Amino acid sequence: MxxxxxxxxxxxxxxxxxxAMAATAAVLSLVAAACSRGGGTPNxxxxxxxxxxxxxxxxxxxxxALVMDTSDSWTTWSYSxxxxxxxxxxxxxxxxxxxxxxxxxxxxxxxxAQSWTMKGSTLVLHLQPHADWQDGKPVTGTDVxxxxxxxxxxxxxxxxxxxxxxAPSAKQVDLTIxxxxxxxxxxxxxxxxxxxxxxxxxxxxxxxxxKQDDITYYNASVKNPTAALKLPAFKALQxxxxxxxxxxxxxxxxxxxxxxxxxxxxxxxxxKWSGFYDASHITVPEILYEGNxxxxxxxxxxxxxxxxxxxxxxxxPVILQQWLKTPDxxxxxxxxxxxxxxxxxxxxxxxxxxxxxxxxxxxxxIKQMDxxxxxxxxxxxxxxxxxxxxxxxxxxNFLSHRQLASLxxxxxxxxxxTALLDQAGxxxxxxxxxxxxxxxxxxxxSIDADWTDQVSAFKVAATALTHFGIPATESxxxxxxYLSNMHTGSFQISAYCCTGASPNPIEDFVTGxxxxxxNFTSSGVDKGDAGIGYGPVETVPGIGRVNIPDALNxxxxxxxxxxxxxxxxxxxxxxxxxxxxxxxxAIFANQIAYSTKRFDWPxxxxxxWVHVNNGNLALIVAQEEGSLHPK
Numbered sequence: 001m002x003x004x005x006x007x008x009x010x011x012x013x014x015x016x017x018x019x020a021m022a023a024t025a026a027v028l029s030l031v032a033a034a035c036s037r038g039g040g041t042p043n044x045x046x047x048x049x050x051x052x053x054x055x056x057x058x059x060x061x062x063x064x065a066l067v068m069d070t071s072d073s074w075t076t077w078s079y080s081x082x083x084x085x086x087x088x089x090x091x092x093x094x095x096x097x098x099x100x101x102x103x104x105x106x107x108x109x110x111x112x113a114q115s116w117t118m119k120g121s122t123l124v125l126h127l128q129p130h131a132d133w134q135d136g137k138p139v140t141g142t143d144v145x146x147x148x149x150x151x152x153x154x155x156x157x158x159x160x161x162x163x164x165x166x167a168p169s170a171k172q173v174d175l176t177i178x179x180x181x182x183x184x185x186x187x188x189x190x191x192x193x194x195x196x197x198x199x200x201x202x203x204x205x206x207x208x209x210x211k212q213d214d215i216t217y218y219n220a221s222v223k224n225p226t227a228a229l230k231l232p233a234f235k236a237l238q239x240x241x242x243x244x245x246x247x248x249x250x251x252x253x254x255x256x257x258x259x260x261x262x263x264x265x266x267x268x269x270x271x272k273w274s275g276f277y278d279a280s281h282i283t284v285p286e287i288l289y290e291g292n293x294x295x296x297x298x299x300x301x302x303x304x305x306x307x308x309x310x311x312x313x314x315x316x317p318v319i320l321q322q323w324l325k326t327p328d329x330x331x332x333x334x335x336x337x338x339x340x341x342x343x344x345x346x347x348x349x350x351x352x353x354x355x356x357x358x359x360x361x362x363x364x365x366i367k368q369m370d371x372x373x374x375x376x377x378x379x380x381x382x383x384x385x386x387x388x389x390x391x392x393x394x395x396x397n398f399l400s401h402r403q404l405a406s407l408x409x410x411x412x413x414x415x416x417x418t419a420l421l422d423q424a425g426x427x428x429x430x431x432x433x434x435x436x437x438x439x440x441x442x443x444x445x446s447i448d449a450d451w452t453d454q455v456s457a458f459k460v461a462a463t464a465l466t467h468f469g470i471p472a473t474e475s476x477x478x479x480x481x482y483l484s485n486m487h488t489g490s491f492q493i494s495a496y497c498c499t500g501a502s503p504n505p506i507e508d509f510v511t512g513x514x515x516x517x518x519n520f521t522s523s524g525v526d527k528g529d530a531g532i533g534y535g536p537v538e539t540v541p542g543i544g545r546v547n548i549p550d551a552l553n554x555x556x557x558x559x560x561x562x563x564x565x566x567x568x569x570x571x572x573x574x575x576x577x578x579x580x581x582x583x584x585x586a587i588f589a590n591q592i593a594y595s596t597k598r599f600d601w602p603x604x605x606x607x608x609w610v611h612v613n614n615g616n617l618a619l620i621v622a623q624e625e626g627s628l629h630p631k
Contacts, residue, residue, distance in 0.1 A: 091616035093254030101611035103503035141167025152214035182560025283629035317375035333378035338498035347533035359420035381586035388573035449476035516549035542571035602627035
């Protein structure tokens, strides 16, 4: 088990760190939200009694219980946050330090951290004074420090930003920022990836040398990731991680608004915890969290069992029309934070030829792929206006209207595709394209077999390419094989899902297909794999001749908001648009489905749906703000 290379990918980091990827994703305009919340009077720990069942509730369910789905497909679970099968329901049990107000780089909603400030090179966190664990013990700075130390063994991104962490008092944590790292980078990594866990459970794994091993390894890793892997400190961290991954606590000992009451392979039952510091604002006394496949979620919504779909919902067009006709049904299709892209194996001829990649961008009928697969009413996916590696909301934050207007849209055009292939030395014979080497141009389009909606889109693509004169077959690949093929380059053209998610555009390029996550990975579990094999050394106008994965990593580590970030964003966006190292085929929206039969919900125009891009945390914030409660 290896430590991932910094910076961490938002799409590949441990599930406990990125539960938002399978939760409500939303993008619109937002409001700044850096104000303190709650601070209610502490209470004695305990569970409220379940209210009596009501006439409007699904059979056997309390009238005050909120029934929702989870994206977990449970066959088993672990109560360890260091395990891959850590349940999504933990979002209600463990409180984050703060919630990023997407897509802002500088606005956060305080939670366990009541406030924070920079003092020289030190970020000082002040914890909620009345926050307790569900065994009655106070949440302390030691809990946070121990978590961060153990997270270092798990490859947490925050260690790329800090050189030390201490707890000078019971409710204070000090983090020393690494020289050259922008404050915004530390805040985003800290609040996005660190969820404190109780030292009473996890301190047993904090060895006397753990802090020094973290410091030694990461100080070396930011300079030379490959060399750092040979250090004794790295081996020591691996040993700690192996022990962490094997340990499974008996329950979830949290500090959040809900306490786990019971859990089966089908359902998790959560009860409001009266000891929560902000319990007076929590209006839903019980949550039933159903473990379902997407088809089950759709069926249970239509049957009236679910009040809220928290997962990254996809309703096929037929199901969508049924839902819109269902009494009390609401659907909020929010423009998404993620995009599906087409990746090329750039080590294989002819995909290493820029004009060929550009021609394929013109030859793919993106609008048809999206409309036939996801519909046109409250669509789950829409084509990009400009395929430049950024989702629209981030484009609008960093690029001007004039810059966007100058980019290529790659609107479907077989004429332009033909002209580009002609320029690349291809010719047609008998209606089929022949490569300059005399061999017929044939393509296999690979896709994860589990992505049933995107399989439909790729079938459309294969048909269109075949009609254009490039015989194309669509190949559905089992998930494990698909992931392996993506890193070893065992494909021609493949779907990649998903890029985006970060309000930092440089991070989006880093974690996209031409960044170090999927392209010439230099360390971590995929060390030595070339992935899509783009470059890596290329001339990027405005930046120069650089090793692209390394250059992006360095820029991400040292660039904060301002003119430099704006310029780099434009340079990379223009490069992706013009050179097409990968091509975006869908901007995904999240279809937030909920029923107003038993609950009052935030308005569809409420910024909550935008700036809290995690369905479970959105429900907590909605209660804190008073916009969600039982009728």
